[in-house]
Amino acid sequence: MDTSFKGILYPARLPTFHRMPAPEEVSHLVSWFWIPEWDIAPGRTSRQQLLAFAACNLVVQAHGVELSGPATRVSHQDLTGRGWAVGALLRPAAVPSFTHDPAELRDTQLPLGLPGLLDPVVQAMGGRDPDQRRKNAVAVFSQWLLDRIPEVGPEALVANAMAELIAASADVVQVDDAAQQLAVSTRTLQRLAKKYVGLSPSALIRRRRLQEAAERSRTHPGLGLAEVAAEFGYADQAHLANDFQRFLGFTPSSYRRAVGEREL
Known part of the structure; x- marks a missing residue:
């Protein structure tokens, strides 16, 4: 597992963070999966500042799914309470399956109604064993991508x-x-x-x-x-x-x- 903090500007106070390799069968679609988990004390906020990778991310949280476009500047997210996210750093070949113009999504997030992805990832992240729930989340996320994007062309490669x-x-x-x-x-x-x-x-x-x-x-x-x-x-x-x-x-x-x- 790659736990590099490249792109994370202040990792010292980062909540639990795992960067997991994409399974071989989706390696043409995903660079890696990333899973932060946090439990912030009541009344407190943890601000995470990122110099994001120049790519789109498909991100699942308990409340929904969003497509995050390529970032051109530093971004931040304020974490409160208890939560998690399961993100896939998409490789270019996967992007046209979600948007015809990724430039329109620069520095923005687009909510997506994808219950077929949301529900199994939420169920997987509800597991009690931390390592196993992350592996299960990556597995169901990967299978969903394979079902949605069965093949890509030479240009995409x-x-x-x-x-x-x-x-x-x-x-x-x-x-x-x-x-x-x-x-x-x-x-x-x-x-x-x-x-x-x-x-x-x-x-x-x-x-x-x-x-x-x-x-x-x-x-x-x-x-x-x-x-x-x-x-x-x-x-x-x-x-x-x-x-x-x-x-x-x-x-x-x-x-x-x-x-x-x-x-x-």
Whole structure:
């Protein structure tokens, strides 16, 4: 199980969180499943701030199902009381089954009436054994996706390859880099990103670099910010600071101070 906190800006006070691999049969549709569970004391709120992955999420909670579009900025969720969520980080190939224009869903959530998904996931999460209920939730979620999306075409698989390459390859710093490695034109990448993701290829690259820079800044507080900038392909520390300020709303140095305060 992958319990990486990449994309979670302040993990020190995160409620119980599990990131679970997608079963092989749905690996072309889902990057992974994520399941937070929380029990917040009465009268208190736990604010979770995220620099989300550049993708759509299909999320089930006890009260309903929603499709969360690709995020372009930091988002937050205030948790109260007791609850859980079961989310699937959708791969591009799955997106057209839920929306014809993912760009319309940027930074928004769309409620979906899907009782065929909601009811079995709610039942699974009602189990008493924590590990087993999470496994059961992923299993019924996966089966529902397979029933809804029985197959995807070659173009969708190229879109998957594009997103996977950009997310995983530090040497992809320009759209041309990705196009060259995938043996397609930059125009093809732009078209695929628009149809299957809702963000441009350059936005996907920028999100990956910023996530990685934020993660490195948090986990290696002794590393100079100029070194962090160089590691992730920024021209200099000023360009890193500009991206932090523009997309996160704070500077790398202020982020490090805030992380230190929250981890006390």
